[in-house]
Amino acid sequence: MVVFDDVSFGYGEQPVLRDLSLRIDRGQVVAIMGGSGSGKTTLLKLIGGQLRARTGRVLVDGDDVGTMNETTLYGMRRKLGMLFQFGALFTDLSVYDNVAFPLRERGKLPESVVRDLVLMKLHAVGLRGAAQLMPAELSGGMARRVALARAIALDPAIMLYDEPFTGLDPISLGVTGQLIRELNDALGGASIVVTHDVAESLAIVDYVYFLADGAVVAQGTPDEVRASTHPFVKQFINAEPDGPVPFHRDAEPYATALNLERP
Numbered sequence: 001m002v003v004f005d006d007v008s009f010g011y012g013e014q015p016v017l018r019d020l021s022l023r024i025d026r027g028q029v030v031a032i033m034g035g036s037g038s039g040k041t042t043l044l045k046l047i048g049g050q051l052r053a054r055t056g057r058v059l060v061d062g063d064d065v066g067t068m069n070e071t072t073l074y075g076m077r078r079k080l081g082m083l084f085q086f087g088a089l090f091t092d093l094s095v096y097d098n099v100a101f102p103l104r105e106r107g108k109l110p111e112s113v114v115r116d117l118v119l120m121k122l123h124a125v126g127l128r129g130a131a132q133l134m135p136a137e138l139s140g141g142m143a144r145r146v147a148l149a150r151a152i153a154l155d156p157a158i159m160l161y162d163e164p165f166t167g168l169d170p171i172s173l174g175v176t177g178q179l180i181r182e183l184n185d186a187l188g189g190a191s192i193v194v195t196h197d198v199a200e201s202l203a204i205v206d207y208v209y210f211l212a213d214g215a216v217v218a219q220g221t222p223d224e225v226r227a228s229t230h231p232f233v234k235q236f237i238n239a240e241p242d243g244p245v246p247f248h249r250d251a252e253p254y255a256t257a258l259n260l261e262r263p
């Protein structure tokens with residue numbers, strides 16, 4: 001469903017992805033893990049076509065995103081559903097109208113069909129009973145689930161999740177993880193979960209890629225990841241502050257920055 005074939009990308013002079021190759025097959029939920037600034041969000045933007053690879057190819061459902069024009073890009077994006085960490089709901093619209101929004105925007109659907117689809121999506125996330133509430137009346141976990149119902153309104157073949165677990169309480173965390181898995185299996189497509197949340201994602205994904213400095217440094221199934229002796233993977237799994245991923249970003253020496261080196 002998604003293939004990165006030797007992809008390089010940078011903002012200006014700064015290289016962000018270096019010769020990155022990975023693939024996500026139909027039916028799979030795949031986690032992309034990596035430290036802050038390792039290029040995870042950039043990777044999602046390359047899939048959505050907001051950014052284009054400098055070298056290499058990004059294929060979505062077999063088509064090269066880098067060569068798409070406006071029209072084909074628009075068609076490709078219809079296959080994508082996105083849930084972002086702060087995927088804000090429209091605060092002046094009810095839960096029902098939030099989920100109906102992408103369906104109405106698409107046009108042509110009679111309101112009776114919109115209604116059935118909205119209730120079906122809300123039912124899938126367990127919130128049919130919240131249809132008439134306003135976003136301000138929802139807990140953080142509920143709001144995330146409504147955003148998820150809205151993201152799947154048009155039955156996307158590929159779901160992209162950017163930090164879906166951030167800021168959730170343990171119960172909402174588990175519910176969101178299970179929903180990601182169940183919706184993937186129900187939609188019959190593929191899902192990519194960009195996350196720092198090791199425990200939650202290992203419980204639901206089929207495969208994990210670890211990114212560091214814009215390259216894949218380790219990969220495997222959850223069982224392989226748990227058994228890995230790779231220093232990077234161990235640092236991540238055990239949440240160690242320092243290791244192959246340094247705590248400090250490269251900077252001038254601290255003493256120089258504080259002007260302590262003057263005689």
Ligand SMILES: Nc1ncnc2c1ncn2[C@@H]1O[C@H](COP(=O)(O)OP(=O)(O)OP(=O)(O)O)[C@@H](O)[C@H]1O
Nearest residue numbers: 011012014016034035036037038039040041042043
């Ligand atoms: N629009 C931009 N212009 C310039 N540099 C950018 C831009 N967006 C991101 N970067 C840089 O590219 C690198 C990768 O950013 P990216 O957002 O992909 O990382 P990330 O892995 O998603 O990080 P995090 O987990 O902190 O969200 C970072 O060093 C960041 O500073």
